Each structure stands twice: as structure tokens, then as C-alpha cells.
Amino acid sequence: MIRILAVSGELKQVKINAVEELYCPEISWYWVDFCNPDGKETALLDEFFHFHHLSVEDAVFSLNRPKMDYYDQYIFIILNALNQDTLDPEEISLFIGQRFIVSYHKEQLSEIDEAWEKVLKTQKDWENGPAYVAHQIMDKVVDQFFPAVSRIEDYLTDLDDRSEKQPIRILIDEVFSIRRKLLKLRRLVNSMRDLLYRIINSERVDDFQRHKMFFADIHDHLLKLSEMIESSRDMTADMRDSYLSINTNRMNTHMVVLTVITTIFIPLTFIVGIYGMNFEYMPELKWRYGYFMILFFMTVLGSGMYIWFKRKGWFDWF
Numbered sequence: 001m002i003r004i005l006a007v008s009g010e011l012k013q014v015k016i017n018a019v020e021e022l023y024c025p026e027i028s029w030y031w032v033d034f035c036n037p038d039g040k041e042t043a044l045l046d047e048f049f050h051f052h053h054l055s056v057e058d059a060v061f062s063l064n065r066p067k068m069d070y071y072d073q074y075i076f077i078i079l080n081a082l083n084q085d086t087l088d089p090e091e092i093s094l095f096i097g098q099r100f101i102v103s104y105h106k107e108q109l110s111e112i113d114e115a116w117e118k119v120l121k122t123q124k125d126w127e128n129g130p131a132y133v134a135h136q137i138m139d140k141v142v143d144q145f146f147p148a149v150s151r152i153e154d155y156l157t158d159l160d161d162r163s164e165k166q167p168i169r170i171l172i173d174e175v176f177s178i179r180r181k182l183l184k185l186r187r188l189v190n191s192m193r194d195l196l197y198r199i200i201n202s203e204r205v206d207d208f209q210r211h212k213m214f215f216a217d218i219h220d221h222l223l224k225l226s227e228m229i230e231s232s233r234d235m236t237a238d239m240r241d242s243y244l245s246i247n248t249n250r251m252n253t254h255m256v257v258l259t260v261i262t263t264i265f266i267p268l269t270f271i272v273g274i275y276g277m278n279f280e281y282m283p284e285l286k287w288r289y290g291y292f293m294i295l296f297f298m299t300v301l302g303s304g305m306y307i308w309f310k311r312k313g314w315f316d317w318f
Contacts, residue, residue: 001034001035001036001037001041002019002032002033002034002035002037002041002044003032003033003035003116004016004019004022004030004031004032004033005030005031005033005116005119005120006022006024006027006029006030007027007028007029007030007126007129008026008027008028009026009028011028011123011124011126011127012123013123014026014027016030019032019044019048020048022100027099028099028129029098029099029100029101029129029130030099030100030101031100031101031102031103031119031130031133032100032101032102032103033102033103033112033116034102034103034104034105035105035108035109035112036105036106036107036108037104037106042060045059045060045095045102045104049095049102051071051074051076051095051102052071052076054069055069055071055076055093055095058076058078058093059076059078059091059093059095059104060104063089063091064078064091065078065080065191066078066079066080066191066192066194066195067195068195068198068199068202070204073097074095074096074097074100075095075096075097075204076093076094076095076096077093077094077096077134077195077199078091078092078093078094079091079092079093079094079137079138079141079192079195080092080141080188080191080192081105081109081111081141081144082141082144082145082148082185082188084144084147084148087148087181087184087185088184089188090105090107090109091105091106092104092105092109092111092112092137092141093105094134094137096130096131096134097130098129098130099129099130100130101130101133101134103137110140110144111137111140111141111143111144112137112140114140115133115136115137115139115140118136118140119132119133119136128211131210131211132211135211135214135215135218138196138215138218139214139217139218141192142192142218142221142222142225143221145185145188145189145225146221146225148185149185149225149228149229149232152178152181152182152185152232153228153232155178156178156232156235156236156239159171159174159175159178159239160239163239163243168243168246168247168250169247171239171243172240172243172244172247175236175239175240175243176240178232178236179233179236179240182229182232182233182236185225185229186226186229186230186233189222189225189226189229190226192222193219193222193223193225193226196215196218196219196222197219199215200212200215200216200219256314260309260314263305263309264302264305264306264309265302267301267305268298268301268302271294271297271298271301272298275294
């Protein structure tokens with residue numbers, strides 16, 4: 001699907017039904033949006049707009065990290081929007097010239113729809129041309145990161161509240177799952193942050209330089225997102241260390257129990273082993289009260305060791 005917004009020199013919308021009509025002399029600048037285009041529509045990038053084949057290839061065939069390339073008549077920018085369900089990147093390609101901006105994306109994105117509606121409603125800003133459209137698209141893309149980061153923060157708070165009611169193993173699995181999500185978000189946010197830093201410091205894009213403060217505002221949002229993500233990662237690291245410490249402490253307690261039991265039964269097993277050898281010349285085997293005396297001795301020995309361990313504080317672990 002292709003939709004077109006054409007603006008005249010008097011800042012009025014010019015009705016355009018096909019891209020071939022964009023050569024109309026009264027058009028000051030235009031925005032063409034390619035949303036999930038078919039092969040015939042995609043071919044217009046080369047056949048009508050005559051974009052460089054490298055930028056067309058990046059837009060159509062591969063998933064790239066955010067970047068900006070300079071060409072003779074335009075600049076080529078790749079943005080990564082956020083899929084709210086999977087937290088995977090969704091690519092948006094922008095071809096920006098002095099009189100045009102062409103956006104290309106393979107999926108219908110709410111960010112582009114919101115930017116389209118915003119641009120249509122703010123005719124007073126049409127004088128800023130393609131740079132204004134680019135700012136709106138980037139702003140909407142970055143704004144969609146905040147709900148995802150906030151949801152993770154809320155989930156971490158909830159996880160900490162119910163940490164006493166769930167097994168440690170489940171809590172540790174959830175913490176590592178959250179860290180994987182934060183890693184995805186950090187990669188996307190940092191890539192977008194680097195792109196915006198390059199845009200606001202580039203001297204080769206005059207239109208962007210005239211509206212530098214607007215793009216700097218988006219860059220500030222990305223810095224805030226980076227801080228929120230790092231704060232959440234620090235929190236997950238603290239929770240992970242805490243859960244691992246609790247798990248280790250419980251393991252140590254179990255080992256103490258096993259050690260005490262094993263230590264008490266070692267001498268008893270030794271005694272049983274001696275009198276279980278069944279040699280013919282063992283005086284105690286012929287003794288009438290030998291069996292009862294050995295049982296008594298083993299009971300006293302086991303009880304004595306138990307009392308000794310208790311006085312040493314070994315049972316304070318329980």
C-alpha cells in the first residue's frame with residue numbers, strides 16, 4: 001500500500017492519486033509511505049525515485065541496525081521500531097531529500113500511523129518540510145520504547161513482592177528471562193541513541209541542523225531510556241545475587257544435616273562392620289550380654305556425638 005501527502009508552496013495539501021503525479025510544479029515537498037508494498041510498488045524505489053541500489057537493497061532485503069548513509073541527492077536512514085510483543089526490532093527505512101521523504105516498512109506500524117495523523121493535523125509546521133516528518137517518525141518510534149521498559153520495571157517490583165511465596169528456582173528463571181529482554185532493549189535503544197547523536201552532530205544535513213533542538217530532545221529521551229534499562233539491569237543483578245545466596249544458604253543447611261548424620265553413623269557403622277565379620281575366635285560373640293552391651297554402647301556413642309555437635313552450634317543452621 002502506498003499513501004501520499006503532497007504539500008504546495010502555500011502550505012496546502014495537493015491531491016495526488018499516484019506517484020507519477022509528484023512532478024506537479026505546484027508541489028513544494030511530499031511524503032510517500034510504502035506500507036507492506038508488493039513487488040510492483042517496491043520497484044518504484046528504483047524505477048521512479050532512482051534511489052541508489054545499495055540503499056534500496058538495505059531497505060528491502062536485510063534487517064539492519066539503525067544507521068545513516070549519505071548520497072548525492074538524499075540521505076538514507078534506518079530506524080528500528082519496537083515490536084511490543086516480542087521486543088524484536090522492526091525496520092523503517094527513510095529516504096530524505098530537500099523536497100521529499102519516502103518511508104518504507106514491511107509491516108503496518110502504529111508509529112508511522114501516529115506520525116501520519118500528527119503531520120496531517122499540524123499544517124502550520126508543514127513549512128519545515130521533510131525534516132519535520134522525520135522528526136515526527138523518530139519521536140513516535142522512541143516513545144514506543146517507554147511502555148515496554150515501564151512494564152519490565154513494574155514486573156520486577158511485583159516479582160520482588162512475591163519472592164517469599166515462590167520457589168527460588170522459578171524466581172531465578174524469571175530474573176534471567178527479564179535480563180534477556182533488557183538486553184534486547186538495550187541493544188535497540190543504544191543503537192538508536194548513537195544514530196540520533198550522529199544526526200544532531202552532522203554538518204552535512206542542513207535541514208536537520210536547523211531543527212537540531214527537536215532531534216536533541218529525542219536523543220535526551222533515548223538517554224533516559226538507557227538509564228532506565230541500566231537501572232533495571234542493576235536491579236535484576238541484585239535480585240539474582242540475592243536469590244543465589246538464599247539458594248546457596250539452603251544448600252549449605254542441607255549439607256550440614258547430611259554431614260551431622262554421616263558423622264554420627266560412621267563410628268556406629270565401624271562397630272557394626274567389626275562384629276559382622278563372623279570370625280570364629282571373637283570372644284564377644286560368645287558373651288551372653290554382648291549384643292545388648294554393644295547396642296547400649298552404640299546408643300551412648302551416638303547420643304554423645306549428638307550432644308557434642310549441639311554444643312558446638314551445628315544445629316543453629318536449622
